Amino acid sequence: MSWLDEPVTTLALCWRLERRDGVGIGLTAHDRDLVIDGNIYRASPGMVPSAIKRGDGADPSSMDVSGALTSAAIRERDLLAGRWDGARVAIFAVDWTDTGRRIALGEGTIGAVETADGNFTAELKGVAAVLDAPVCEETSPECRAELGDRRCRVAMAGRRRFARVTAAEDETVTLDVAEPVANGWGGGRLRWFGGANSGLEDAIVASSGAMVTLRTVPRFVPAPGDRVEVIEGCDKSLATCAARFGNAVNFRGEPYLPGIDLLTRYPGA
Known part of the structure; x- marks a missing residue:
């Protein structure tokens, strides 16, 4: 991509987060808000990702992102309450002078979250992390299905x-x-x-x-x-x-x- 070879960089990192309850926000490490595909990515210069390493192997990938709890969209009480647990995250780099030029850096879900002194650190689990799950179930005297799921098949209408x-x-x-x-x-x-x-x-x-x-x-x-x-x-x-x-x-x-x-x-x- 030629815009990455220019003498003056115009690179900005962006995060798109979608909670399980449907709430979605966009954040960017740029010093001002960006509009990308009709969505506003709020400036959060304090957002700092760990090193992003990409490969073609099957090893589960993960990274950390840290930042200050200054955004009204990400509050400490919501993090501790678990509102952001399992939220989907997409990370990409964009040319802030032309937001149509971008590079996908990874996606996954939010895992462990820690807060301290007004800052937070969240673990981002890559899609390959599902390979850590057990291949088959263990036997148990109790049912391993959840009431109403595709294995149980009990109709939940009226329940x-x-x-x-x-x-x-x-x-x-x-x-x-x-x-x-x-x-x-x-x-x-x-x-x-x-x-x-x-x-x-x-x-x-x-x-x-x-x-x-x-x-x-x-x-x-x-x-x-x-x-x-x-x-x-x-x-x-x-x-x-x-x-x-x-x-x-x-x-x-x-x-x-x-x-x-x-x-x-x-x-x-």
Whole structure:
């Protein structure tokens, strides 16, 4: 590319970030905002990437990017709450005098995030990092599928309900609707659509009537009236799969396979 050989460089690094909840922002290391493909990339001169190394091998690639928490789009509370976990990131270099000239440098997802003294460091995992995942599953007495996914195949229509928070204390949240069956929301998920936790999601450990117990305390204090979506769950046992969902044919576990926990599974046998 001839523009890279010019005596005066006009190179600027850019980042395009897209969160899992659909929020997307653009940042650039240039000293002023750039408009690229109709999107505004805000100037963030403090954004500094680690060395970018590209190759044609199969080794998983990753890099780090650090910067100051000065942008209203990237705040410390959002990083710590996990809003940016798993966000998609595309990094490229562009000619700031002609944004149509650019070079793709890499893409991936945000992994571990650290904050300290008003600065943050985020690990960017390349697409080849998926090669670190296990090739096959381990056996387990419990089902390894998630309720409603393509392996489970239970229809989720009618198993999701919108509700509003009426009270909250630590991990316990009280809603204005009741569960469909006893502990029907246990093992499910609660998605926040309003209030300070909007866009976040929490796992439900157990439910009783209109009360749900979350796995962890919500990142921010819920307020009465906050809108949520509560999704029915499953305890992943064969008995529940057969009796409650009539779905034993799709059960993805091995409850009768002897294992190293055989003696503890049946005490006194």
